Amino acid sequence: MNISIGKLATATGVNIETIRYYERAGLIAAPARTSGNYRSYRDQDVARLRFIKRTRDLGFSVEQVRALLSIAGEKGRDCGTVEVIASEHLAEVDRKIADLAALRSELAAAVATCGGGTVAECRILEAFSPSAKA
Numbered sequence: 001m002n003i004s005i006g007k008l009a010t011a012t013g014v015n016i017e018t019i020r021y022y023e024r025a026g027l028i029a030a031p032a033r034t035s036g037n038y039r040s041y042r043d044q045d046v047a048r049l050r051f052i053k054r055t056r057d058l059g060f061s062v063e064q065v066r067a068l069l070s071i072a073g074e075k076g077r078d079c080g081t082v083e084v085i086a087s088e089h090l091a092e093v094d095r096k097i098a099d100l101a102a103l104r105s106e107l108a109a110a111v112a113t114c115g116g117g118t119v120a121e122c123r124i125l126e127a128f129s130p131s132a133k134a
Contacts, residue, residue: 002032002040012049019049025062027052027069060089 009016022028028048031039048069055065064085071081113123 001043003042003046005031005039005041008041008046008049011046012053014049014053022049022052025066027062027065058089059093060085064089 003011005016005019008014009019014022019028023030028045031041031045034040051069051072052065055068056062060068067085068082071077071079110124110127113127115121115123119125
């Protein structure tokens with residue numbers, strides 16, 4: 001089956017500009033062209049782009065996705081490298097969650113200090129000022 005870039009975008013939920021970016025980044029191969037010079041994608045392009053979209057939705061970097069795609073093409077290979085990539089990404093997600101929890105705590109503490117009043121007396125703005133951290 002050969003489909004246009006628009007139909008590929010619809011089938012995968014990836015916008016056209018992102019598809020073109022993935023082509024330039026080498027994540028998907030440059031497609032064949034029709035006689036009218038339109039891109040023409042195959043079923044395997046749909047499957048590959050769905051894989052890319054899912055991994056990107058999970059927060060994997062383009063380089064990590066490239067590595068996962070490379071490994072996925074070697075069916076007999078040990079999957080230890082995949083586990084390492086996923087574990088490293090999980091550790092990064094955990095770090096981001098910890099950073100967000102600390103941010104939330106600091107923001108909640110600032111909001112809790114609000115006693116109303118005027119901007120001149122605003123405890124939230126005061127907590128955000130550079131001198132408040134010094």
